[in-house]
Amino acid sequence: MQYNPQLIEKKWQNFWNDNRSFETDSDTTKEKKYILSMFPYPSGRIHMGHVRNYSIGDAFARYYRQNNYNVLHPIGWDSFGMPAENAAIKNKVHPKKWTYENIAYMEKELGSLGFSFSQERKFATSDELYTKFEQEFLIDMFDKGIMYRKKGHLNWCPNDLTVLANEQVIDGKCWRCDTEIVQKEMFQYYLKISDYTQELLDDLEQLKEGWPSQVITMQENWIGKSTGLEFDLHFSDESKAKLKNEFESFDVFTTRPDTIYGVTYSALAPEHPIVNHMLKENLLDDDSATKIKAMQRVGARDRAQAEKEGVALNIEVIHPLTGKSIPVWVANFVLTDYGSGAVMAVPAHDDRDFDFATKYNLDIKAVIKPKDGELDSSKAYTEVGVLFDSEEFNGENSATVRQKIMDHFEAKEIGKKVINFRLKDWGISRQRYWGAPLPLIHCDSCGIVPEKKENLPVGLPDDVVIDGEGNPLEKHESWKKCKCSKCGADATRETDTVDTFIQSSWYFLQYVASNPKKVFTKEDVAYWMGVDHYVGGIEHAILHLLYSRFFTKVLRDLGYVDLDEPFKKLLTQGMVLKDGSKMSKSKGNTVDPDSLIEKYGADTARMFILFAAPPTQELEWNDQGVEGSYKFLRRFSEKSENAVAQETLPKIDHSALSKDEKFARKKVYEALQRSNEVFSERYTFNTMIAGVMEAMNALNTQSNSDVWSEGYWVLLSVMEPIAPHLCWELSENLFKRNNLSKIEVLEEVFSADSVAMGVSINGKARAQIEVGVNDDKETILAIAKEAGSKWLENKEIIKEIVVPNKLVNFVVKG
């Protein structure tokens, strides 16, 4: 058949639409597969990353459908977020209009690729229904204290009057107007992810089977658990008086209690309450106060780059074990939001403390030395060693003594063992319009109360002014006005909307809803969750995947689901590159999917993208490679003329076939076998496609029409997940599509009378032999000796090794 992708692709896309071909089966006794590619943001047009993402997911979905699974393969739109609002500011388009027009256009693009998505379960997260369900969860979270409000330090742009996310601050300036960002303390809503850190860490264990190890590691590091000692450092009486008796002591945390006798100073973060107290009460000289204020102005990001700097506060604390007095400093390298924002400093055994002590000429006191060898006093010794100058702990191993010292502190009730996490509570407030409003009400007498559930959703007003200055909701007086849900008095709505990561933290649950107009039920979740294959970019390794895991656990505890982890298997796809770097508009190295499809068709695009590299690896774009995929599909189409139309798999007497015919059948079933392996464990679609090509090459060397027909019966089924349009067309014409289903691997084609083996001498390949499959070891050795006689002459054979079906190795001497 002449290959005309434009014609057949349109034809089958219409067929699939008209026949609702990819909806789920309501029979829940069937075994299920939930195949999900991460949903897209409706930016305007699809790019190659999308094509790769959905081609991988679609291959899984189609494969499992052929193998009689009940397959859920949904898609939707992650449609809240800043770009819509930025477009509104720039082009005066309403965010809603911009978003939904983009969705319509991109749906057309995705449609032209022939992906087998469920159409009935589709939604956009900016749909009011989705917001309604989400607001119910948020109200429950607020009631249970999982969502709370507190003051936090935030990036604030004084020109645009809005909070910015960390990634929107570039070199300390607003990404849009270039204004210097200030740290502003304001009220924010948070989700208590800190209640779940230990579980999020522990449950990574059950994901190790199905998730890439690097993602597990990244999450472990991000959660950042550390165990150590927390204790108070008490001020001397003199210092207490100097601080006007406002402070008795402050907390420090250390993971190195073994170095406790080496503490020579203590350091506070510039934002520490004691520092602020001293500034406020004018307890510092002008010069010191100025320096500290300058430190406070530097953002966290720049501080990490800056040189170590400090100011002596001229106050002192008492060492908890030795009773000696220790000076207190302010240091720019002490983190405000980790631990208590204060540290004990051990310059002899910590690089940072060493640098600081050297710069300011502070005491350095070593208390650990190497087991053998001398202590090098020109730098900090941070390895494990033996304690000295440490009173009762002298001679102990520094690693094992940590527990003992912590026990000692606990026994004396001057400190305790604590676990610290790097992961902080999730700040979810955004002072933005295009997001889901927090369903909360501020009432003068009742405080902050949730909206009544029957009044949900709290939707967005359409008539807003979006000019990039401040939160449009804040300026919308009539929208803000409401009644208190508790006492009925006049009240105002909360104007913060939520982080869009909230929407993507549960969208995969709403897809399982058997009635898409209602929120998912426990039964839906019990049948469909977890996601069997989750496909997406590695860039979501931390945020999205961690938030989704957290949200799932919260919904479990709120009684919505019986589920601990949402994603069983995760496949992180590699980037699509051109000329060695990531495709991007600014580099001008993009390839437009639309024009590719127009020129070669969707099947070629899908095939190339799966053939050029394994899915987890980076993919280097190559126009000639695309051409190659197209040529293969054209040949695949044209050669189908060798097959004969029929409705069942032809029966073939294998023993009556010629060598080439036997070989062709073997290659065909090898391709099928490889396809089963690839989908169940390896995901290397490139090798699966190579197998189909090999089978085609082998079919071409013979002309038995039964072998051809059987070959097409099998290969069309194997290729269908990759190039569905062509395969449906050929299957329809040849086999009434009876072959697009589970096909058993025919073992008989793998049996052979003889097998090729290699002969090597001293491990060096020398000859090839052909032996009978039933030949015993002696016969094989005899044949091998004959073949290798040239290299065995006048040599003594010391050892003979026969690896059945593979090779014979002679070890010789002389």
Added chain:
RNA sequence: GCGGAUGUGGUGAAAUUGGUAUACACGCCAGACUUAGGAUCUGGUGCCUCACGGCGUGGAGGUUCAAGUCCUCUCAUCCGCACCA
């Protein structure tokens, strides 16, 4: 600095358990058909060598009858985190 990944022909890449390294494709070369070919088909194609043969999976060692695969060290590139006490 810490953590992770990758390194194989001219190129993208195969090699599933330690067992004939380079499957499949791109490119290139030659030939056929052709007025012509950037179409199609056939054959060839790791490197050195006229050949015999030798060398060859980033590099150096090691284990083994046998190493791309296992071990030790090392180099390069990429990614993530980065003063987390």
